[in-house]
Amino acid sequence: MGAHAAYIHIPFCVRKCAYCDFLSFPSCVAKLPEYVEALCREIELAPEFWGAGETAACCGGVDAAQASPPARDVLTSVYFGGGTPSLLSTSQLEKILGSIRKVFTLSEDCEITLEANPGTIDEEKLRGFREAGVNRLSLGIQSLDDSVLTTLGRIHDEETARRAILDAKKAGFRNISCDMMLGIPGQSRAAVESTLSFFLEQEIPHVSLYSLILEEGTPMYARYDGDIEKFVSQEEDRALYHYVVETLKENGFDHYEISNMGRPGFESRHNLMYWRAENYYAFGCGAHYYMGCERGRHAETLDEYLTALAAAEPQKAAIYTPEEKLTTEDQKKEFMMLAFRTGKGVEGQAFEARFGMMVESAFGEELEKEIREGLVEKTAEGYRLTEKGFDLANQVFSDYV
Numbered sequence: 001m002g003a004h005a006a007y008i009h010i011p012f013c014v015r016k017c018a019y020c021d022f023l024s025f026p027s028c029v030a031k032l033p034e035y036v037e038a039l040c041r042e043i044e045l046a047p048e049f050w051g052a053g054e055t056a057a058c059c060g061g062v063d064a065a066q067a068s069p070p071a072r073d074v075l076t077s078v079y080f081g082g083g084t085p086s087l088l089s090t091s092q093l094e095k096i097l098g099s100i101r102k103v104f105t106l107s108e109d110c111e112i113t114l115e116a117n118p119g120t121i122d123e124e125k126l127r128g129f130r131e132a133g134v135n136r137l138s139l140g141i142q143s144l145d146d147s148v149l150t151t152l153g154r155i156h157d158e159e160t161a162r163r164a165i166l167d168a169k170k171a172g173f174r175n176i177s178c179d180m181m182l183g184i185p186g187q188s189r190a191a192v193e194s195t196l197s198f199f200l201e202q203e204i205p206h207v208s209l210y211s212l213i214l215e216e217g218t219p220m221y222a223r224y225d226g227d228i229e230k231f232v233s234q235e236e237d238r239a240l241y242h243y244v245v246e247t248l249k250e251n252g253f254d255h256y257e258i259s260n261m262g263r264p265g266f267e268s269r270h271n272l273m274y275w276r277a278e279n280y281y282a283f284g285c286g287a288h289y290y291m292g293c294e295r296g297r298h299a300e301t302l303d304e305y306l307t308a309l310a311a312a313e314p315q316k317a318a319i320y321t322p323e324e325k326l327t328t329e330d331q332k333k334e335f336m337m338l339a340f341r342t343g344k345g346v347e348g349q350a351f352e353a354r355f356g357m358m359v360e361s362a363f364g365e366e367l368e369k370e371i372r373e374g375l376v377e378k379t380a381e382g383y384r385l386t387e388k389g390f391d392l393a394n395q396v397f398s399d400y401v
């Protein structure tokens with residue numbers, strides 16, 4: 001088993017945003033030092049739990065060329081997600097990366113991403129992160145409009161968000177991604193335009209674009225009665241989405257995945273790994289993993305996680321809960337669904353290399369139907385969504401469930 005990417009979950013936040021249902025604990029920040037200890041222990045147990053370093057030509061994206069295992073897995077991407085990883089101190093971050101380096105080899109150009117909440121950073125902190133090895137910053141900006149940020153319940157305001165971008169640049173980051181959210185009640189076109197023009201003015205090379213989804217159990221779900229469409233016109237939302245996509249394209253961005261646009265060379269390596277359905281290590285409370293055709297999750301309460309890692313001999317079963325073992329048929333469908341999210345789409349050769357059969361033999365009927373409906377088009381390498389297909393992607397995905 002083995003993988004070339006690692007996800008590290010930091011499940012702490014200053015306060016819960018009104019729309020958020022990610023696993024994060026707003027009132028437990030004091031437990032961060034104890035959590036970092038547990039996390040490092042988990043990472044260092046990876047060879048025992050996962051056979052890290054025994055890379056095999058298993059399903060899940062490790063290709064046959066790597067069947068002869070390296071002494072240690074070489075990671076090309078490490079991703080700190082949350083939660084709010086920017087709550088870590090520089091020394092905590094260094095400690096975690098130190099554990100990663102004990103167990104894995106980092107490739108020379110390893111992408112090390114850290115998600116940062118604008119309300120938790122300044123230039124000095126960011127400089128420390130950069131010196132510790134972080135070379136890609138994902139900023140949860142969402143909007144540069146105070147009323148939108150208040151609606152979302154973010155801890156930062158417009159001024160803090162603008163300053164965070166400037167601080168990131170002053171700290172020496174070039175590879176910066178900004179999250180931008182659409183479909184928010186009360187969000188004006190002017191607010192979207194000014195957010196986007198600041199990103200462009202500051203030469204931000206990557207933008208992740210999301211539409212607000214009301215998740216059950218969140219304050220926003222209750223506030224909007226579970227039905228956002230009553231408050232945001234879908235036509236307007238789509239028009240704004242197209243405006244952002246077109247403006248970014250005109251400015252040299254590639255729409256390389258449904259929700260992600262980047263200048264050439266700034267695509268998120270970590271996310272591309274997810275969309276290729278490759279194996280990845282995951283560490284931390286609540287983190288989901290995909291390893292050797294098995295999908296599963298970590299203990300989801302802080303107490304459960306900390307107790308499991310505090311044991312004299314931590315047990316894999318106390319930390320991980322396998323959820324699904326993917327059959328080859330499941331994997332083929334998942335490959336299609338994930339590949340269709342990307343601008344390149346499904347590459348025939350990649351499908352054949354993974355599954356030993358032509359994509360047309362596996363999904364000829366589905367592809368023909370999607371082409372007939374104008375959702376998918378044939379390319380030199382395979383098949384990809386059309387403009388219409390990007391808008392109606394769920395219709396295509398439903399063919400592979």
Ligand code: SF4
Binds near residue numbers: 015017020082
């Ligand atoms: S900062 Fe991110 S993870 Fe934390 S509550 Fe807000 S949206 Fe959720």
